[in-house]
Amino acid sequence: MLAGIEAMRWEQLVPATSMVGIPAGEATRLGSADRVRARLIQGLAALIGSPADDPVTIEQHVLVWMAAQYGLAEPAPESIFAHVWEETARLVMPVWTVAAGMALLGVPACRDGERQALDRVSFRLIPSTRMRRAMSEEWAHLSQSSPTADALLGHLGPQFHLLHQRPELIPSTLALCMVVALADGRLQREETRLFEGVADILRVGTTTATAIREKINHGFWHCRSNIVPPTTEQPDEIRSNSLRAAQLTLEQHGVLPLLEHDIEDGCLTGLHQTLYLDPDFRVGLKGWNRAPLLWPIGLPVGLLLYLRERFAAAEHRYAFLLAFMAWVMEQQTVSG
Numbered sequence: 256m257l258a259g260i261e262a263m264r265w266e267q268l269v270p271a272t273s274m275v276g277i278p279a280g281e282a283t284r285l286g287s288a289d290r291v292r293a294r295l296i297q298g299l300a301a302l303i304g305s306p307a308d309d310p311v312t313i314e315q316h317v318l319v320w321m322a323a324q325y326g327l328a329e330p331a332p333e334s335i336f337a338h339v340w341e342e343t344a345r346l347v348m349p350v351w352t353v354a355a356g357m358a359l360l361g362v363p364a365c366r367d368g369e370r371q372a373l374d375r376v377s378f379r380l381i382p383s384t385r386m387r388r389a390m391s392e393e394w395a396h397l398s399q400s401s402p403t404a405d406a407l408l409g410h411l412g413p414q415f416h417l418l419h420q421r422p423e424l425i426p427s428t429l430a431l432c433m434v435v436a437l438a439d440g441r442l443q444r445e446e447t448r449l450f451e452g453v454a455d456i457l458r459v460g461t462t463t464a465t466a467i468r469e470k471i472n473h474g475f476w477h478c479r480s481n482i483v484p485p486t487t488e489q490p491d492e493i494r495s496n497s498l499r500a501a502q503l504t505l506e507q508h509g510v511l512p513l514l515e516h517d518i519e520d521g522c523l524t525g526l527h528q529t530l531y532l533d534p535d536f537r538v539g540l541k542g543w544n545r546a547p548l549l550w551p552i553g554l555p556v557g558l559l560l561y562l563r564e565r566f567a568a569a570e571h572r573y574a575f576l577l578a579f580m581a582w583v584m585e586q587q588t589v590s591g
Contacts, residue, residue: 259581270521337383343561474508526555
């Protein structure tokens with residue numbers, strides 16, 4: 256974990272320090288990344304109530320504390336985070352699957368080299384073979400449907416049934432659907448029909464659904480135009496700029512009210528930056544079309560939804576997130 260914190264860059268350190276109560280301005284005033292990292296380690300100790308001031312001892316305390324939350328005897332990061340992701344999947348798989356239906360309306364295209372890069376990223380992010388297999392099987396099952404809104408609405412019936420039992424997840428489901436639809440920079444007729452159909456089946460009123468769609472649409476194009484003016488954008492930048500705009504929409508425009516405070520404290524930004532700093536992620540991004548765009552949008556949101564339910568105390572959620580970000584960076588360093 257300490258090696259991962261050492262590998263963090265400024266784009267990660269600022270949102271990470273926000274999670275331990277250090278404002279962005281104060282992080283800047285500290286003057287160097289090493290000082291910020293030292294404060295981050297101290298802040299992590301405070302989140303779990305560790306009295307230690309030695310970084311190695313703090314690291315051990317954090318791992319033991321996380322393992323204890325799940326009754327695990329061995330404080331190994333791989334087993335801890337495998338457990339976290341498996342529980343995450345149990346909670347948010349219906350959300351992911353409905354959003355995957357929106358992604359399926361796009362034409363999947365990914366060259367072998369880019370697909371292998373993406374596989375390496377997902378292996379580092381999710382140390383649970385069981386969860387990666389479950390997600391792959393769910394995608395394969397969903398892909399058997401005809402890529403039309405009507406066919407997908409029929410196929411997603413079991414997921415709608417589960418979401419009716421978890422109404423607090425419905426707004427996040429609609430938000431993810433809409434953001435995924437826009438993540439390639441265009442909104443097609445079938446995508447609009449699917450969004451409206453999902454809202455209707457989940458008993459979201461027309462006024463509310465329209466407000467969600469318009470808010471996300473406005474936020475996306477605002478972010479998109481701020482990234483680069485359309486007149487100066489290069490063709491090979493379209494995919495990456497659209498994905499970044501989709502992620503910024505989730506970070507900045509209040510479209511996930513259930514996660515509002517965690518997002519304000521930098522949680523989603525930190526996870527997104529951790530993805531972007533992965534060299535394999537940048538390689539994979541060059542070959543993506545619509546379908547693979549689901550998981551860099553949905554996985555961070557899903558993890559936050561799970562941690563919010565699992566841990567009432569924000570400091571405990573943030574401790575897990577910071578440890579996870581550091582662990583992923585450590586895997587990137589070893590792989591690189």
